[in-house]
Structure formats: C-alpha cells, structure tokens
Amino acid sequence: MDGGRRIAVSPRPCSGRRILASKKRGRPDAFVNSVKKLQRREICSKPHRAFSVTDAQERFRNIRLQEEYDTNDPKGHCSMVLPFLRKRSKIIEIVAAQDIVFALAQSGVCAAFSRETNRRICFLNVTADEVIRSLFYNKNNDSLITVSVYASDNFSSLKCRSTRIEYIRRGQPDAGFALFESESLKWPGFVEFDDVNGKVLTYSAQDSPGIMLLIFTKVGGHVPLKILSIEDGTVLKSFSHLLHRNKKVDFIEQFNEKLLVKQENENLQILDVRNSELTEVSKNEFMTPSAFIFLYENQLFLTFRNRTVAVWNFRGELVTSFEDHLLWHPDCNTNNIYITSDQDLIISYCKADSDDPLSEGNDNDITCEVLYRVPGMAGSINISNILTGKCLAKIRASNGFPVEKQCSCCDVECGCRSKVQSSSSRIRSTVAEALEDITALFYDEERNEIYTGNRYGLVHVWSN
Structure with a gap:
C-alpha cells in the first residue's frame, strides 16, 4: 500500500512504518520475509512551500544546539510500572505537533515536551x-494516535488510541479514546497509516485485507499479484x-x-501494470538497497545502500547522486532521515568530515549522573537538495555551539564571562x-527546528 506505515506487535518497538502483529510460534514464508524486509516511507507534498537553494541555505544558517530533554524517569511514569520501562533506552521515533515534541524510546515509553516551557508535560x-x-500525528483533527501493546494480554494484540493535542498540552493523556475496537489486531493483523491518502488501514486476522498490492506465495516460476482499490477493496487487476x-x-x-x-543478482524490473x-536496469547499475523512499510529487524514488543516497526515476535512470551526504x-534507518513536504530537501544524520577536530570524541565529564558515556565519534546533520545533490548546510561539532544568552549585568559590551556561563x-x-x-x-517545518534523539534517551533541539 502506497504511503503505508505498518506496525507490528512486540514488547519492543521497531522503526518501520507498518505495524504488524507478532506471531508466537513458527515463521512466515521466507519469500514473504524477503519481500517485506525493505523499510518504506512515502512522502506527500504540500504546494506553495518550495524553497530556492538560497532560501534553504538562509533558513538553516546558524542553527545551534538550544535545548535538551530527557525521556527517562528512573521511578517510572506511574506506580507498578514494568521494570524495562524504567530503563534508559534509545530514542526510535520523534514527532512534533504545534509546540509539543513527542519522543518514543525503544523501551516503549513516550514522553511529551513543551517547546514553550521546555519542560516535560507528561508520559x-x-x-x-x-x-x-x-x-x-493526525493533522485532520489535531490529535496523536498511539499504537501500543500490553503485558496484560502478553503483548499479543495492537491497541490504538487517539488523543487530542489540547488534552496532552494540559497533561491529560488519558483523555483520549480507543480506535478500531471491533478489529482483532493479532497476528497476522496490522495497522497501516496512509500519509498520502489520509486513511488508516487495519487488517484483522478475522477479516479480509484491503491493501493496494497483494503479493501471494510464489508458485513455480511466477508470483501471483492483485491490485486492490484503497477505497473499497475492489480488485482492480489480477496478474502474475x-x-x-x-x-x-x-x-x-x-x-x-x-x-x-x-x-538476487538479477536486473531491476520496472513494470507498468497498465500496459x-x-x-530493466542492469544489476551493475542498480544494486539492492537497504531501503527506499517514494517521492510522490516528483515521481522519483530515493535508494539507500552502504551509507549512500541516490535518486532514480521510473525509467530506470539515475537522477541524482549526493556530493556530501554519507549516512x-x-x-x-529512515527515522534518521527527514524529507521536507515539498520533497526538495533531505535532512540526515551523516558521517562528519574527517578534518573536523571535534568529530573524534572527547574526554569530557559524564553529562548526566545516570549516563556512563564512552567517548565516541560525533556525526553531523546534513541538509542537501534532492534534485541537485548539493549540500546546503551542515550542523557539526565545530559549528553547532549553543547560542549564548545575555549576561546578568545586561551590559552588551561588558565582556563578562557570565554571558557564556549562563x-x-x-x-x-x-x-x-x-x-x-x-x-x-525530525524537522519541524513550521518552527524551523530540528529534533534529534540519541541512544541515551536524550532529545536535543537545534534552532536558529
């Protein structure tokens, strides 16, 4: 299904866009595994928001580290919380809605932070x-949909809940309501959020599916396929x-x-199902990517392989390769990549320049009492133009220092050290x-802010 975000059932979250119910015993067919292993993120566009190269460079000029949020609470978000929910774990997903930043940790804890107060609102x-x-984030009614599993049913089924942003802002996450209660979202059920068409698709293990492309088990030398209407499930075409x-x-x-x-080891085939x-694209030119992203407005797709990004059209031609965008x-992991709604910019976590003196880690003191950091390599956040491959801006250790605030004495020219210390x-x-x-x-296009999460459960705000 184009634009899908499917989610699976398991105590530990994954980074995919499609949420699947987990199977307790046995394994699905290897063919199905090979088909589903690519992670997708389809992007829709909004008109009248394109930026020229100059505009984009200006928009990202002087972006600095502004704030830091911590998703971890050693006491847990409530009494009798599951032990693993108290543990510090990496951030796997960030979503922003208006003035609230939502950060989901791999443990399954999700925290909401206010950009107005820079405080945690609630879990x-x-x-x-x-x-x-x-x-x-459902923009149609300004609500956040969470997809969860519960220990009470052995993490066996998906439960969806919709909560208005205004309730979350008030610290009332329990004011939401359940979705799809009539569905049996156990294996092989799933929930899929269609960003492009503004729809939610559920596949109940007790009902028939309604996705756009059905891929059946391989039979001999062919695979049966069906294309279905996203609206009502009508079979539009059956073929092999x-x-x-x-x-x-x-x-x-x-x-x-x-x-x-x-x-494997064969050419890429691009079939027009209408005619x-x-x-065919030579296997030497197009090698199997680890993931790709469809760009609806531009009728292009991005491929990701061995840290590199490339842009292709559906004639099998390479459109763009990036000059400075080594992932x-x-x-x-598409959670480390953001495509703007106009599909003109890609923002990614990349390898830093080898000549950046601060990219080789440091021996600073532990930054938080509960964190025992091992000095490592600092990467960079690169902003590149998708159609030209040019790197327009870069946040790296040598240029992303926090913005200095005015010193307490209010004398702009005093040179007081308290300006830096405060x-x-x-x-x-x-x-x-x-x-x-x-x-x-995640990039918040309205606020022009980049939010990043790391393996320590910390969220950082980058803004100018």
Whole structure:
C-alpha cells in the first residue's frame, strides 16, 4: 500500500512504518520475509512551500544546539510500572505537533515536551503495562494516535488510541479514546497509516485485507499479484509476474502504476501494470538497497545502500547522486532521515568530515549522573537538495555551539564571562556529545527546528 506505515506487535518497538502483529510460534514464508524486509516511507507534498537553494541555505544558517530533554524517569511514569520501562533506552521515533515534541524510546515509553516551557508535560503511557510501539500525528483533527501493546494480554494484540493535542498540552493523556475496537489486531493483523491518502488501514486476522498490492506465495516460476482499490477493496487487476525459479526475491514494491521487482543478482524490473511495458536496469547499475523512499510529487524514488543516497526515476535512470551526504548508519534507518513536504530537501544524520577536530570524541565529564558515556565519534546533520545533490548546510561539532544568552549585568559590551556561563543551563551535553549516536531525527517545518534523539534517551533541539 502506497504511503503505508505498518506496525507490528512486540514488547519492543521497531522503526518501520507498518505495524504488524507478532506471531508466537513458527515463521512466515521466507519469500514473504524477503519481500517485506525493505523499510518504506512515502512522502506527500504540500504546494506553495518550495524553497530556492538560497532560501534553504538562509533558513538553516546558524542553527545551534538550544535545548535538551530527557525521556527517562528512573521511578517510572506511574506506580507498578514494568521494570524495562524504567530503563534508559534509545530514542526510535520523534514527532512534533504545534509546540509539543513527542519522543518514543525503544523501551516503549513516550514522553511529551513543551517547546514553550521546555519542560516535560507528561508520559503518553496511560497504564503501567502499556508499551507504545509507534506514533502518528493526525493533522485532520489535531490529535496523536498511539499504537501500543500490553503485558496484560502478553503483548499479543495492537491497541490504538487517539488523543487530542489540547488534552496532552494540559497533561491529560488519558483523555483520549480507543480506535478500531471491533478489529482483532493479532497476528497476522496490522495497522497501516496512509500519509498520502489520509486513511488508516487495519487488517484483522478475522477479516479480509484491503491493501493496494497483494503479493501471494510464489508458485513455480511466477508470483501471483492483485491490485486492490484503497477505497473499497475492489480488485482492480489480477496478474502474475515471471520470476527466476531459483533466485531469492529481494523486493516487490508498487508505486502508483509502477511495479518494482528485484531478485538476487538479477536486473531491476520496472513494470507498468497498465500496459505491461517492462523496463530493466542492469544489476551493475542498480544494486539492492537497504531501503527506499517514494517521492510522490516528483515521481522519483530515493535508494539507500552502504551509507549512500541516490535518486532514480521510473525509467530506470539515475537522477541524482549526493556530493556530501554519507549516512552514519550503514543499514539505513529512515527515522534518521527527514524529507521536507515539498520533497526538495533531505535532512540526515551523516558521517562528519574527517578534518573536523571535534568529530573524534572527547574526554569530557559524564553529562548526566545516570549516563556512563564512552567517548565516541560525533556525526553531523546534513541538509542537501534532492534534485541537485548539493549540500546546503551542515550542523557539526565545530559549528553547532549553543547560542549564548545575555549576561546578568545586561551590559552588551561588558565582556563578562557570565554571558557564556549562563547560556543553555538545561543542556548538559556538549555539542559533540549531542551529535553522537543519533538514533532519530525530525524537522519541524513550521518552527524551523530540528529534533534529534540519541541512544541515551536524550532529545536535543537545534534552532536558529
């Protein structure tokens, strides 16, 4: 399903956009695994918000570390909380809505922070045994949808809840209401949020699915496929696609009328399902990516492989390669990547320049009493133009120092050291530390702020 965000049931969250119910025993067919292993994020666009290269460079000029939030509470978000919810864990997802930043930790704890007060408002976990798996901001009614599993039913089924942002702002996360209560969201059920069409798809284990592309078990040298209407589930087309019998399927994906099929050590096939026109891209030019992102407005797609990003069109042509955008993680995690709504900019956590003197870690004191840091390498946050591949701006350890505030004596030209000492009092991390081990990234286009989370459960705000 194009634009999907599917979520699976498990005590520990994953970073995928589609949320699946977990299977307790046995394993799904290996073919299905190979098809589903690619992580997708489809992006829709908004008109009249494009920026020129100059505008983008100006927008990201002088971005600095401004605030630091901590998602961890050793006492837990409520009494009798599950032990693993008290543990500090990495941030896996960040969502911003108006003046609130939501940070989801791998443990399943989700915290809400106010950008107005820079304080934690509340935890979104309503009960002691709730493990939140993923977040979705519904702009249509200004609410946050949380997808959770619970210890009370052995983490076996998905539960969705919608909470108005105004209630969360008041510190009332329990004022929300349950969604899809009639659905049996156990294995192989799932919930999928369709960003593009503004719809939510649920697959109940007791009902028939209604996704756009159905991929059936491989039969001999072909795989049966069906394309369904996203509106009512009507079968629009049934067909089979020929495969090499003894070759593993790397992925099968659909983007509008285009079907992308890739088998191990074989050419990429791009099939137009309307007229059966087939385009092949040499396996030497297009190698299997670890993930890709569809760009709806531009009719392009991004591929991620071995830390590199490339842009392709559906004629099988390479459109863009990036000059300075070497991703930090070898296996792409799309939670560390943000595409602007106009699909003109990509913001990613990248490897820092080798000549940056602060990119090699440091021996500073531990920044928080409960953190026992091992000095590491600081990366950089790179902002690049998708169509040209040019790097427009970069936040790195040598240029992201916190903005200094006025000293207490109010004399602008006094040179008083208190000016530096009083700045960013809530920030315990150095800039280099804030750029280490980033595990989630989000760009708030309205506020022009970048939010990053790291493996220590800390959230950092970057703004100018």
